[in-house]
Amino acid sequence: MSSSPGNVELNEAELTKSRTIVDTPRATNRTRVGVRLRIALPLLILGLVVALLIGLYVGYQPLDLAALKSDPIARAVFFRIRMPRVFMAGIVGASLAMVGAALQALFRNPLADPFTLGVSGGASLGASVAIAFGFGLNLVGVPFIFIAAFVGASVSVLLVYQLARSAGGTMLPGALLLAGVVLNLSASAGVMVIQYLASYGRALQILRWLIGSLDVVGFDLIWKMLIFLIPGWLVLISHARDLHLLATGESDSAASLGVDVRRTERMVFLASSLIVAVTVSVGGAIGFVGLIVPHAARLVFGQDVRVLLPASFLLGAAFLILADTLARVAISPGELPVGAITSLLGGPVFLLLLKRQQRYSAM
Amino acid sequence: MPSSSSSAKTTNIAEPDGLTNGPLIQTRNLSFSYSLLPAVIDVSLSLPRGAMGALIGANGSGKSTLIRLLAGLLEPTKGEVAFNGAPLTNLHPRDRAKRIAYVPQSTSTVFPFTALEVVLTGRSPYSGRFRFESAHDEQIALAALAALDAAHLSARHITELSGGERQLVTVARALAQEPEVMLLDEPASALDLKHRTQLARALRRLRDERGITVLMITHDLMLLDSAADLIFAMKCGRIAASGTPDAVLTDSVLGEVYDSPVRTMRSDGRTFVWSEL
Numbered sequence: 253m254s255s256s257p258g259n260v261e262l263n264e265a266e267l268t269k270s271r272t273i274v275d276t277p278r279a280t281n282r283t284r285v286g287v288r289l290r291i292a293l294p295l296l297i298l299g300l301v302v303a304l305l306i307g308l309y310v311g312y313q314p315l316d317l318a319a320l321k322s323d324p325i326a327r328a329v330f331f332r333i334r335m336p337r338v339f340m341a342g343i344v345g346a347s348l349a350m351v352g353a354a355l356q357a358l359f360r361n362p363l364a365d366p367f368t369l370g371v372s373g374g375a376s377l378g379a380s381v382a383i384a385f386g387f388g389l390n391l392v393g394v395p396f397i398f399i400a401a402f403v404g405a406s407v408s409v410l411l412v413y414q415l416a417r418s419a420g421g422t423m424l425p426g427a428l429l430l431a432g433v434v435l436n437l438s439a440s441a442g443v444m445v446i447q448y449l450a451s452y453g454r455a456l457q458i459l460r461w462l463i464g465s466l467d468v469v470g471f472d473l474i475w476k477m478l479i480f481l482i483p484g485w486l487v488l489i490s491h492a493r494d495l496h497l498l499a500t501g502e503s504d505s506a507a508s509l510g511v512d513v514r515r516t517e518r519m520v521f522l523a524s525s526l527i528v529a530v531t532v533s534v535g536g537a538i539g540f541v542g543l544i545v546p547h548a549a550r551l552v553f554g555q556d557v558r559v560l561l562p563a564s565f566l567l568g569a570a571f572l573i574l575a576d577t578l579a580r581v582a583i584s585p586g587e588l589p590v591g592a593i594t595s596l597l598g599g600p601v602f603l604l605l606l607k608r609q610q611r612y613s614a615m
Numbered sequence: 616m617p618s619s620s621s622s623a624k625t626t627n628i629a630e631p632d633g634l635t636n637g638p639l640i641q642t643r644n645l646s647f648s649y650s651l652l653p654a655v656i657d658v659s660l661s662l663p664r665g666a667m668g669a670l671i672g673a674n675g676s677g678k679s680t681l682i683r684l685l686a687g688l689l690e691p692t693k694g695e696v697a698f699n700g701a702p703l704t705n706l707h708p709r710d711r712a713k714r715i716a717y718v719p720q721s722t723s724t725v726f727p728f729t730a731l732e733v734v735l736t737g738r739s740p741y742s743g744r745f746r747f748e749s750a751h752d753e754q755i756a757l758a759a760l761a762a763l764d765a766a767h768l769s770a771r772h773i774t775e776l777s778g779g780e781r782q783l784v785t786v787a788r789a790l791a792q793e794p795e796v797m798l799l800d801e802p803a804s805a806l807d808l809k810h811r812t813q814l815a816r817a818l819r820r821l822r823d824e825r826g827i828t829v830l831m832i833t834h835d836l837m838l839l840d841s842a843a844d845l846i847f848a849m850k851c852g853r854i855a856a857s858g859t860p861d862a863v864l865t866d867s868v869l870g871e872v873y874d875s876p877v878r879t880m881r882s883d884g885r886t887f888v889w890s891e892l
Contacts, residue, residue, distance in 0.1 A: 285732075285747045285748065286747035286748075289747070360724060360725055360726075361725065362725055362726065490744065490745075493739065493744050493745075496736070497736050497739060499724065499726055499728075500724055500726075500728050500732065500733050500736050500773075501719075501722050501724060501733070501736070501785075502719070502722065502723065502724075504683070504688055504717070504719050505717075505719055505722060505736075505785075505788075507688050507708070508686055508687075508688060508712060508715070508716065508717035508719075509712050509736060509737070509739055509740060509792070510707075510708040510709035510710075510711065510712035510739070510740045511708070512708060550726075555726045555727060555728045555732065556728075556732065558747070
């Protein structure tokens, strides 16, 4: 995406005309970053709308508008099954991608994401415990599985953070990822033990849940998720500048620029744990979304974290909607787990990034 | 470069003996320990406004810890730091960032930000949480790079710069903060001869033109009598000696500070320092 001056002028002019929609009092702000965000947002929203339309249209049976009007069953299928599922994919994708971008900045590690740091693993373990004790997703209220997953996710984040901090307080990138690997292994060992001890029915339930799916009936669950997710999103967005300052240097530099580093860490950990817990307890551990999406956003919109967070959010939504659409139709009438698709894409991306990171072997 | 702040930024030029001005930074019995290991012990020092101070001493003598205490990045275990006569802790971190700039020993980032993006972060104390930097901020950032003869780096990725170039970018970020005092932790350690001189000259010019106070850690004793009017020498966490270059850069004081035979010689108005093998 070239951002030639001509393009920039055009978009600026366009935006000044439609100022009623994006009414900012700082209209004269013309720096590159500000302009970049203003170009990014409309583009990404457009992309998301396209992804939404594709997700809503494509399926076991393509969308038939005429049938939707006349046939109540077709209407139910569309509004109670396909539409909620597409929205669910969007919400989960947006959440994981933004958490990934935030964690990458916070840990100053391009390989950080809820999955690689073991946060999803911790949440999985928490959720498995909840299911084993009979508070399964489909049985009683959703919140308990949220809480159990939240506890698991927060414990993972704190552990990984403590483990990766060397004596001097600096974060060692390699140690961070190793800690994540160890946490993931321990968590899956824990899940195995729980499955082994649980009754046959419960064990099967855990297994099915672990595979993960964005299947949902109706919007009730989505509203419940949003109650927890929206505050988490807002916390992350409101710390975008602090995360940017952390990403450009290290904690001392950020602190000397006025960032309350400890507070930022706490808030971002808390918000990330909450978001990951909610998405994992609903959709299972969908890997690598938080890794691929922020890097794709970087390629197009640059490194500024203040642009990256909203960009990853929108791009993540579009990405998971499309990945889930693929999961639904790839082996139709069967269905692939969406986590398999994201991991198949994410694995190579991770290796590529790892290779590139080794080139800057200052780490 | 127009100074945006209309606050009472005094632009008095320090007298050669500098000490007639009130202290900008003062510590009383300042101590700090990492868990149980004392790093700074009972340090009482006073840095006059407009002074160019240098902090010297052997490795591990507590210089970096002291400068981080002065920058408000560490909480003293005992004693306190006074900035402009008031406790440093009274300053909100963002107000502190407008007055005190800190240049760490080395900056590393894994993300390929451009040098300009990094320097622009020096402007963040001046703008709101949800605001991007203005064109004015960008001007200040570019001018800061230019002042260090590093304007050509502005579009380069920070991950591709050499250690010395990165140091220049970090100092430029501190300049962009338009601070009253700059605290630098070995800013010249990776700089070549030319840029080392350039940095010293830039700091001196900032002091002369804008009354910026400077305290920098250095191992380059040769640069001191032209770059500093006040030297603090640390040994084992304490200030072992302080005073003008003439007073501190002597065989006996340096020999004591570094615990090894050091020789000095004055010629052409410069002091030459070397160590006996």
